[in-house]
Every structure is written in structure tokens, then in C-alpha cells.
Amino acid sequence: MGDYKKNQLSTKKIWLLVIVGSLIIAILSHLYFIYQKSDGILMAGFNDGLSQMIPFKKFIYDAYTSGNFFYSDSFGLGGGIYSQLGYYYSTNLFFLFYVVIIFLLEILGVIEHPDITFWANAILPMSIFKITIALIVTIYYFRQIKFGFLASFLGAVVYAVNVLYFRHTMYWDFFSDAFVWFILLLIGIEKIIQKKSGKLFVIAVVCNLITNFYFSYINFILALFYILLRFPIRFFNDEEKVSKQLIRYISLGIIGFLISSFAFIPAVMGYLDNYRPEFSDSIPLFTLTDNILFNSRVMFLPIFIIILVCIRKFYKHPIFRFFAITSIIGTILHFIPAVGSMFNGFSAPQNRWEHIVGLAYGGITAFTFHYIKQIKLRHISIGVGLYLFVSIGIVWWDDFEFDRPIRFVIPILSFMMVIILLGMKRFSSTKQKRIFFVSVTLFMMLIANTFQSARLMIPPKDKVLASEAVMQSGHYNSKEQRNILENLEQRTDIENFRIDWMVPTRNNTPIVQDYDGFSIYSSILNQNLLFFYYDRLQISMEEESVSRYDGMGDRTNLLSILNGQFYMRDKAIEKVPYGFNKILESENYHVYENEWLLPNFRKTNTLFSEEEFINQPILTKEHAMLKGAIVDKQKSTDKLPDSKEITDYNIKLINANYDDKALEVKEENGGVEITLTDSVEAGDLYLSFYLEGIKNNDKYVLKVNEFQTIRKEADSIYRTGYNDLTLRVTASDKIQIKLPKGTYQLEDFHIFHEDYQYLKNAYIEYADERLSIKWNNGRVEGDVVSEEKDELIVTPIPYEKGWHLQINGKYVPMEKVNYAFIGIPLEEGMNDIKMVYLPPYFGISCLLSIIGVSLFWYLVRKRKRRVSDSNKET
Known part of the structure; x- marks a missing residue:
């Protein structure tokens, strides 16, 4: 009994050292981020980091701590935050843990209410915490397959201190949660294989499904691969039969699904009610997408892994064979885009599944730690030869140049690793293990910090680093902008008013600056609104892109219908919607107020059928919405409103060739000029046409008089696929359509004059x-x-x-x-x-969760009784 207690105490001390060691490694692996923090540089991507991740954290924290858990009228035009933001943070277990801690600190007066800058600064300590947890659970996983503590620690470092982790955390930090929940799932699987309790497997399924349905999909596919490969490759003699494993996986998995239903089902419903254009581009069978040796973007292949997989005698051990096969297959699949597409729901290829490859690298390294003495000179020579062959091929293919000092770091570290491996032959097995442990750990931490410096802190596309200075500037959330918005809040007594304003390309500006606007950027949105923008009303946004909407295309009819009271723009932008009068002016901005604003809620019995508008002009639809309402299931109760189409005009070319369909623009800002035969009265013109860039390699600016919008490049995975456009411009005898140099498909012109009589009549009617x-x-x-x-x-x-x-x-x-x-x-x-x-099917979801918890409680109690009875018999 005394020896048992002593061993227990010893194990506790070891785990305490593991926790402390994991924290130290986590801090050291973030050294470059920590250093940059002193200069105000944030561990956040300039684009999605500042545009989505930080705003959503602030938004959900504010909503949850004020008692609003399900819906917000400030989420774009309004939306279910519990279901639509389930892809991000609304049920993310890591984030909810932070919410509880931060809220406690706030109510205790330790911190003030966290603003947007707080959440930006919090990314770094949150990442350090997460990688610490990832290290600990990975060590526990390797312990489950009987690796020693030091070997497990080493393998965990190779897995967690991974370039993919840092890329995900900087740009989309909820993606890196998968590093933890995947390992928890594998621990549960190993416990089932080893005839132990299935409790942890259920917990792992629940944690995955609650945290993120998308990563559950990825992690479960990877877990299935793990299970199928473990069937033939048995680590130990006394493993559970395959048939019994399958029964337990299915039964316990169902219980896990039931428990998680309260979060999983609403999130999936949000996904199903979203719309994203189908990815129609061809996917190549094989492509060298990434320089995984020297200039990694999502995966890094260390030299010692190449050396170790070349040691043939190691393959007689099933554990090494398992991880070697996984690493080799995973590394090859990295270059097969169809695999990335499969893991992304058969959409555009993405490399969000490759944490399993990092785990395989870690498993190989941990195994080698035990058998370090068996590494011979010929093994190192073969591995180095293969490394040189691959590296020369990659440098040749990638046109990689050692043009910056930072680019010499990986080759130098790789060379030093080879010298260390060769030098270890002079020492005893114990010393070899120590040298191997220290060298691999330092190697991974140096690679992590190098990656942060070379790949993340000098992003080639962003050009600007996320910083506190940027966040306080006019490019994100300036004091001047906030002062104007506060002034507008005080000027109005209208409820649910909206402001047409956003910082260019920052569609989540309303969330950042705390006002109700017309823009949102989220991967999951209400598909009715997306179709409203893309097709039904053809509302041109500032920049065409999926997963977002903004503004009303400066169309006063729509702004008046949807509470658009104020319109705020930079002074350099001259366009103003009809009927908006200037009320405020600051150093950089001017603000206009809508004189034709309609009430939030309006009664009508003038109804028009959707079917009758299928081939009607966009302006006619707006008139119907002003006169009454368009409904989808009822016959029209009134005749359709009219629109004044202008058919008498001439087209003149500006540095371009045109054959009524194909437009070749020869110089920048070339295009066509449409001259109306008869002058038009005051008001606006609605110009509808079809436009598609033919093989455009870059996104381009479309200008129509004072209005302009940005269209995506031909191969962008973020293009909407909708090319029928309707643009509103101030009434004029001439309309100029200007485009960059290139070839376009331009056709099907329709021009309408809007005198706003329908709007004025509605305003009088509802005054x-x-x-x-x-x-x-x-x-x-x-x-x-x-x-x-x-x-x-x-x-x-x-x-x-x-x-x-x-x-x-x-x-x-x-x-x-x-x-x-x-x-x-x-x-x-x-x-x-x-x-x-309430979130869709929330009542049923909660009932299923209660059933799942009851079944889980019953199984736990049943197992405890069985273990207790077994102990009594012995």
C-alpha cells in the first residue's frame, strides 16, 4: 500500500512537471509574437482576424453577458447568433470558458468592460493557454499507447508546436481548437480499443460536436481513418475485438450526439439555411501547392522525420509502422487538392485537416526516443540523401531563392540537426536521449518562431500588420468615427434606425463600432437575405464577395423601407442617395439624413405575387414593395406598378472594341458611354446589365458615373457567380461604364428612370x-x-x-x-x-440532450456497479 501511495505521489509530481513544462514550451514557442507585442503588433490577421474573429468575440461576449443568447437585431439586418455563429464562437467551449473568467473579472472590478482592443490583445495569452492544453492532452494520448513521459512530451511538442497551429490561430483561431479536440477523441478511441471505459469517448464526441460542427466533420473523418488503420495494426496483444469496438463506437457515438444536440442541431440548421455558391472550378488531381521544406504555408516537414522514416528496422514495430504510414500518406495527400476539397465539404480545397499529419510526425519522434540507440550512420546518410533530393527538386520547382537572411534559418537548423544526430553516436543511450530531446524541442520552437517572422508577421497579401494603431485608425475604428455615431444616436428618436456606413472592406464595422448598420461578414448567413442581395434585388455591394453583404447600393427606396435613416461616407466619396440631406460634417466624414424614411412596421392589404415578378425589372419590384408587399404564396390583389424604361439611347466606345456582347477594353478606364436621346428629369437612373470578366487574373473596379464596385477575379473562390447587375446613379444624359484593361462579356442593357413618386406617395400614406x-x-x-x-x-x-x-x-x-x-x-x-x-428545433434539441445525458449517466452508473462487483469478488 505504501509503494502504491508513493507511486501515486510520484505520478502527480510528474504531471505537475508536465503542466509547468508545457506552459514553458507554449511561451517559448510564441516568443516572436511576444516580442512584436511590445511594438503594439497583434497576433491577429489583418483581414479575417480583424474583420471576423475579434468582432465576433466582442459581439458574443456583449450579447451573452447582457442575457441575450439567441438573436440580435444588430447582426447585419438581424439574425440568429446562436445558430449562425455556431461556426465561430457561440458554443465554442474554449471561448465560453474565457467568457466566464473575463465576466467574473469584470463584475469583480478587476478589469473594465472588455472593448474591441481587449479582445485583440487577448489572442496571445489565449493561444499560449490553448497550446499548453494541446501539449498536455497529447502527452496523455501518447501515455495511453505506452510511451514514457519524456517520449510523450517530445512527441507532443512536435505535434502542437506546429506551423499549421500558428497559421490557424493568427487568422482563424477557432480552427486551431481542433488540435485539442481531435486528440481527446483519439484518447477515447484508444480506451475503447484497450477495453477501458468509453466515458472519455462520449465526452470527446460531445466536445467536438458542441464546439464546432465543421471541425467535428473533419475530426470524425480523421478518427475514422485512425480506427480503420488500427484494426490491422494492433499495438498490443490484448485489444478489443473489432466487432465489439464497432458496437461501442456506434452506441457511445449516438449518446454523444444526443448530449450535444442542443448546440449541434441549431448550428447545422444555420448552415443549411445559409447559401454559398457551388464551387464549380476544376480541381487538379495533383499539384505542388506548398514548399513544405523551406517556405511552408500550412505544413512543415522536418528533416529528422525524413531520416526516421527511412529506418527500415523500425517498421517491425506496429506503433512506428502506424505513424509512419499515416505521415507518408498524409504528406502525399497534402498535394492532392481533391482531399482538401473533401474535408471542406467538397467545396474549394482547404488544408484544415492536416493536424493528423503533425500527430504522426510526433508519434514517429516519440517512438524513436525509445530506440535512439538503433539509429546507424547509414540510416542518417540515406535520410540526408533523400532530404537533399527532395529539397533540390522543391527549390527548382518553387523558384525558391535565399534572398533574405530569414530564409537561411531552416537549412541551417536542418544541417545542425544532422550534425547532432551524427555526434550522438559517441554517447551512451541515456545521453543520446537527452540530446535528441533537447535538440528536437529547440528545433521545433525555432521553426515556430521563424514561421511567425517569415510567414505570419510579413504577410504577402495583407501588406499591413494588425496593430493597436491600426485598430484606432480610420481604417478600423477611429475616435472621429465613434464620435459621429454617438452624435447620431442622440439626434434620433426613431427605434431600430440604421446607419449606412462601414469602414471600406470591414463589413463587421457595425459590430466593432456598436451601431445598427447594413453590413455583415460571416461564413453562415440567412440565405433569404443573400438571395435578396444577389438575385432578387441585385444590390451591388462595395465589393462582390460571398459570405457578406453591405449597404443598399445607395438605393433610396430600399434604404427607406429598411430603416436607413443616416448615410455616412468619407468626404472623398461624392455619391449620395436621392433625398438624403447633409446634417453633419467632421474633418474626414460627412453624414446625410433620409427625408423619405418610412416607418419600421407598415400595414397593407395591397399584395403582389412573387411569381409575377420573375421577369419584371428590379425597379418594378421596389415600387411594389413601396405600394404594398411582395408575397410568395398569394395572388396579386392589385395591378403591378410600372417602371419607366428608356429605350432611346446611343452607345459610344471609350478606348474599347464592342460587338454587342464582347467588350475589349484597350486602356485603363475604357469602356462604353451611353447617351440618352432625350433629357431626363431629376431623380435617378437604374442601369441593369450583364457583366463578366473573361479570364481576369485580378479583381477589378467597375465604375458607372459616380458609383463604383469591385468585382472578383475569374478564379476567385469568393466570387458570387451572379453577374446580372443593377446600379443606381444620379439622373444624367450620359452614363459611362468604365473598366480596367481586359476582355469582358457585357450585354442586356436596360435603363430606367426613377422619379421617386412611389416613395413619396408611401411616405405621405404612412406619415x-x-x-x-x-x-x-x-x-x-x-x-x-x-x-x-x-x-x-x-x-x-x-x-x-x-x-x-x-x-x-x-x-x-x-x-x-x-x-x-x-x-x-x-x-x-x-x-x-x-x-x-428560439434557435431552430431548439426544444427538440434540448429534449434529445436530456435523453443523452440520462443514457450517459445510466451507463456510468452501470459500469461503476460492475467494477464494484468485480472488486468484491476479488
């Missing part, structure tokens, strides 16, 4: 009608009297699964109006309206 309806995030309440038959209320609330409507205490189905918004059908007389949002 004295202010419905007493309150919309606050996921709750809508009000009392409305309907005096006419078949009336409904047109709302600015996006139509989305999860809303539940009650009229006078009875549940009533909602209408979808104006393609993307909720219509509330009214009864004649008084209507007591209550509308509440």
Missing part, C-alpha cells in the same frame, strides 16, 4: 401611422388594430427559421414578404402580437 410595435432582438410585441380584410404588417425583420408568432394568444404562421422579410398576418379588429425567436 401619421406609427404602429405601436417594439422589436428588441429576439422579441417583438405590440397591439395593432386592423380595419380592413387580409391586412398584414410588413416588417424589416429577416425571415428566418426559429421565429414563433402569436396573434391574440394563438400561434399563427408567418408570411415571407419582399423576398426576405417577415410579414405578420392580421385579423380584423384588435391584434395582440407576440413574436419570439
